[in-house]
Amino acid sequence: MKEGLVVGAISSHGHERGHVGVLDRLAEVKTIHVCAATELVRAEDLASASPKVASTTTDVGALLARDDLDAVIVCARPDHAPAILEQVVASGRPVLYDKPAALHSDQMRRVAELARARGVTAGAMLQWRYHPMLLNLKRALADGALGDVMTIEAKILNGLLLYRDTSNYLFDPKTAGSGILSWLGCHCLDLVLYLMQERVVEVMAMLGNLNPEKVAVEDTGFLLLKFASGRLGTFQAGYHLRGSKSVYDFYIGMRGSLGYATLPLIEPREPTNHNAAVAGGHYTLYSEARRWITGRTRQERYEIPETPGYGGIMAEELFRDFFLAARTGAPAPAPIEDSVHMLEIIEAAKQSSATRRAVTIPETTP
Numbered sequence: 001m002k003e004g005l006v007v008g009a010i011s012s013h014g015h016e017r018g019h020v021g022v023l024d025r026l027a028e029v030k031t032i033h034v035c036a037a038t039e040l041v042r043a044e045d046l047a048s049a050s051p052k053v054a055s056t057t058t059d060v061g062a063l064l065a066r067d068d069l070d071a072v073i074v075c076a077r078p079d080h081a082p083a084i085l086e087q088v089v090a091s092g093r094p095v096l097y098d099k100p101a102a103l104h105s106d107q108m109r110r111v112a113e114l115a116r117a118r119g120v121t122a123g124a125m126l127q128w129r130y131h132p133m134l135l136n137l138k139r140a141l142a143d144g145a146l147g148d149v150m151t152i153e154a155k156i157l158n159g160l161l162l163y164r165d166t167s168n169y170l171f172d173p174k175t176a177g178s179g180i181l182s183w184l185g186c187h188c189l190d191l192v193l194y195l196m197q198e199r200v201v202e203v204m205a206m207l208g209n210l211n212p213e214k215v216a217v218e219d220t221g222f223l224l225l226k227f228a229s230g231r232l233g234t235f236q237a238g239y240h241l242r243g244s245k246s247v248y249d250f251y252i253g254m255r256g257s258l259g260y261a262t263l264p265l266i267e268p269r270e271p272t273n274h275n276a277a278v279a280g281g282h283y284t285l286y287s288e289a290r291r292w293i294t295g296r297t298r299q300e301r302y303e304i305p306e307t308p309g310y311g312g313i314m315a316e317e318l319f320r321d322f323f324l325a326a327r328t329g330a331p332a333p334a335p336i337e338d339s340v341h342m343l344e345i346i347e348a349a350k351q352s353s354a355t356r357r358a359v360t361i362p363e364t365t366p
Helices: 017-026 044-048 061-065 082-091 105-118 130-142 185-196 314-326 336-355
Strands: 005-011 029-034 052-056 073-074 095-097 123-125 149-159 200-208 222-227 232-241 248-257 259-266 282-287 299-300
Touching: 005 061, 017 029, 017 073, 017 314, 029 044, 029 061, 044 052, 061 082, 073 082, 073 314, 082 095, 082 105, 105 123, 105 336, 123 336, 130 232, 130 259, 130 282, 149 185, 185 222, 185 232, 185 248, 185 314, 185 336, 200 282, 200 336, 222 336
Parallel strands: 005 029, 005 073, 029 052, 073 095, 095 123, 149 232
Antiparallel strands: 149 248, 200 222, 222 232, 248 259, 259 282, 282 299
8 A cells, every 4th residue: 555645534514523533543644634615614623633634625626636635535414425526536536435425326326427437436434344243244154154145134223312413414304315224224234235245126114203302304214125136134223222322232133044143233231431332242153054063153252442533443444445445446345336225225215115115126327
């Protein structure tokens, strides 16, 4: 990897500060140039996240006019993000963006098509792909430990809306697009797609607003997924837990003809510090496959090192792999095509819930 990377960081609502903090920890990154793309964020606030910040601007075009930028990270509100991403990709810069990065899948698809035409590496900051449980299960799947996978189940639950500011843009469909499905649910739904490695072709869903605090987007969602191979999956997301907005219940389970796996990524307990939420959980794999049967039931517990910055050490690893991919023109760790499909699934879920029918997702490119 090139030493002394020069990275641009664009924000439209201030959430980018945590990602600038990740860049600050990477020895490969020498210089950061930040851009506050809207009046909702102060460039000085972004700059305060790292002494590596060498300049600030409020003009996306001015940032992209620099001839020394190796890559750009973008943290923009879903209604702002597509236009910003199109500018970045049109400039030929590799881009790593915060989810969900669009209100609708057609907006993200347009960016993906532009990135493909320009040969630009583009992908999402979905750091949970780097959790050791996920990496372990990916290796086991590749080795046939579960045999023919039949089903996958997934859930991500968070604290009640009682603990959130419901006047925030996250709860307005004009600025967020969807609710729990696209904001927090996308982390879990992305892992479903990452593990299954195939498209969802049909969705049945029920969405609702079940919290006492009423918002204009869904706070609850139950989805039944049918994959191209005929395999099935279930996905649940909601603001459902008492305690605080720091309490999560994040789980994935897979069932195959030769075994099963359970991954409690975050257990529903109050974290003792900002990173304790990702520190625990017992990964369990049971297999009767050849080469696995001698250790038929395997359990491992992981302790993830605590580091500052949004997403911690998992985000650091994702950023490093993104920079490596950008150097060679390879796909991003969580490529933009996966973001397009994730938004397609969420849109199909909303349509299914509204019509009380299963919704087919047609094949599209990318």
